[in-house]
Amino acid sequence: MEARTAELARKTNETDIKVAINLDDKMNQKININTGIGFLDHMYHALAKHGGWSLDLSCQGDLHIDDHHTAEDTGIALGMAFKQALGVPKGIQRFGNAYCPLDEALSRAVVDISGRPFADINLDLKREKIGELSTEMIPHVLQSFAGAAGITLHVDVLKGQNDHHKAESAFKALAVAIKQAVSRTGTDDIPSTKEVTGLLTVLVIALYYLFHLPFAKKCLFLSYEISDNQYGKGYDDVYYVGYWAVTLTCLRASAMKFIFLPLGQWWGMNGLKRQRYAEQGWMFSYYIIFWLIGMWIMYNAPHWMNTAHYWIDYPHLMMSKQMKMYYLLQLAFWIQQMYTIHVEKRRKDYEAMVTHHFITITLLVSSYATNFTRIGNAVLCCMDLCDVFLSLAKILKYMGYTTLCDFVFALFAVSWPITRHVLFSIIIWATAVEPSQYLDMKWEPEKGKYFTPLTQKIYISLFLALNMIMVYWFIMIVNVIIRVSQGKNAEDTRSDDEDEAVELEKDKVKKM
Numbered sequence: 001m002e003a004r005t006a007e008l009a010r011k012t013n014e015t016d017i018k019v020a021i022n023l024d025d026k027m028n029q030k031i032n033i034n035t036g037i038g039f040l041d042h043m044y045h046a047l048a049k050h051g052g053w054s055l056d057l058s059c060q061g062d063l064h065i066d067d068h069h070t071a072e073d074t075g076i077a078l079g080m081a082f083k084q085a086l087g088v089p090k091g092i093q094r095f096g097n098a099y100c101p102l103d104e105a106l107s108r109a110v111v112d113i114s115g116r117p118f119a120d121i122n123l124d125l126k127r128e129k130i131g132e133l134s135t136e137m138i139p140h141v142l143q144s145f146a147g148a149a150g151i152t153l154h155v156d157v158l159k160g161q162n163d164h165h166k167a168e169s170a171f172k173a174l175a176v177a178i179k180q181a182v183s184r185t186g187t188d189d190i191p192s193t194k195e196v197t198g199l200l201t202v203l204v205i206a207l208y209y210l211f212h213l214p215f216a217k218k219c220l221f222l223s224y225e226i227s228d229n230q231y232g233k234g235y236d237d238v239y240y241v242g243y244w245a246v247t248l249t250c251l252r253a254s255a256m257k258f259i260f261l262p263l264g265q266w267w268g269m270n271g272l273k274r275q276r277y278a279e280q281g282w283m284f285s286y287y288i289i290f291w292l293i294g295m296w297i298m299y300n301a302p303h304w305m306n307t308a309h310y311w312i313d314y315p316h317l318m319m320s321k322q323m324k325m326y327y328l329l330q331l332a333f334w335i336q337q338m339y340t341i342h343v344e345k346r347r348k349d350y351e352a353m354v355t356h357h358f359i360t361i362t363l364l365v366s367s368y369a370t371n372f373t374r375i376g377n378a379v380l381c382c383m384d385l386c387d388v389f390l391s392l393a394k395i396l397k398y399m400g401y402t403t404l405c406d407f408v409f410a411l412f413a414v415s416w417p418i419t420r421h422v423l424f425s426i427i428i429w430a431t432a433v434e435p436s437q438y439l440d441m442k443w444e445p446e447k448g449k450y451f452t453p454l455t456q457k458i459y460i461s462l463f464l465a466l467n468m469i470m471v472y473w474f475i476m477i478v479n480v481i482i483r484v485s486q487g488k489n490a491e492d493t494r495s496d497d498e499d500e501a502v503e504l505e506k507d508k509v510k511k512m
Helices: 038-051 068-086 137-149 163-181 194-211 214-220 237-266 271-299 321-343 350-369 373-399 402-433 453-485 498-511
Strands: 005-011 015-022 031-034 054-061 095-102 105-112 118-122 152-159 225-227
Touching (some): 005 068, 038 068, 054 068, 068 137, 095 163, 118 137, 214 237, 237 321, 271 321, 271 373, 350 373
Parallel strands (some): 031 054
Antiparallel strands (some): 095 105, 105 152
16 A cells, blocks of 8 residues: 655745655654754654654754744644645544553543644643743644644643653654554545435435425425426425535535546546645536526526616515525525535635625525525626636646636636626615615515615625625735736635645655
8 A cells, every 4th residue: 555655845934844754654664853952853753653654854943043933833844744645534544542651641632634723732831941942832833733734633631740751741642643543444435424414315315205205305396386487485495405505515525526536636636636626626516507507597587787676576475496496505505615614624714704604694595585586696696706717717727727727817806806896886786775766665574575774784784794705805816916927826815825835845845
């Protein structure tokens, strides 16, 4: 079985680091550590020795100032190398835990190769230094490693008096836990809940076709059919949305595993680049399909290029089959996206993404419930086009078509202000100015009327909040454009760049 190895160089203004790691070399370990800090070398040696690694790590740092940059940057570099060597975390145990003593000290470590960087470190160290290493830097090293490796760590010293023993037992416990977590299972699976979503999807289908259960029918098919192509709305629509939120998770995993990951491998991609390619392949497929469907619906509807028809004939109690399916599947998708950003590696703009998804879901639910799906259709079409271009640009980048990637990114950069600021602002303006011209602005739920001055203010507030997030992201886009104008390749600054940095650093080492 192929050994999991990585090499990289990481240079900053303060440190110059080189790392070579082999996660599967316990029978022939070669460990060479030289950070310039003796006790830090000792800790890294313990981590490699008991983790079953061969490790070559050297650092030239600004130790004439203090130990901070050397400790932090070596933790980051080691985490990056670990992540690169591990690649896509499939066919591994994923979880690991261990207790390790050293004389009177006892430590516990729990590890999850989750793609979600987090570290909770409690070492209870009393001294200011151990050797030449500040004790405050020891937990910081582990936090830096976890962040760069994209893993979850919990490391606790349970008892002990000697700080040297406490720290060393903690690193040994971590080494054993990581060794357990990355151990191979003999399968090619990625341990996750996606298998459960697939089983639930199939179970509902089986329950409907074998036993004709009513709730299964509500999950699989639209409810409240009034005529051949006219549907109403009601609480049973929750079954449909919930089922498809789960099913989209299954479809995403299946499309990535059986379509996009093999395509990436055929194209010569490895490790994290192939995983990112698969993720963007799914996103492009979804966005292009639903943007085209949304545009087709709007083109054949009265509100095409006419904001007055957002309000004319309100309330819009009936929906076509296509419109209802489109709207509910979009809601299911954004619920699924909210789940995805919490279980995968957090991006730099995680808080903005959560806020965006929350507002989007709120607008979809409220506009559906209050019979304003026409304006919802228009907003979705404005938003989805940019995501088509962005995901396509990323795909082209991973495929190595740099020039074409930059061209598509230019289309993305041009379409963004047009659709998400100009056209979206027109929708906001229409919401602020036009309703009073066509509506009586009365609250009459029994007639399906929910649009009042208060409702109007709530919608405008949500639209403006969404627009502020768009402005925040547009500033990032401008930064990318500036980089491209300086002769650098386009990259999405909304994503965590460490993965790309690993690949670039590895290439640099190979050329040295």
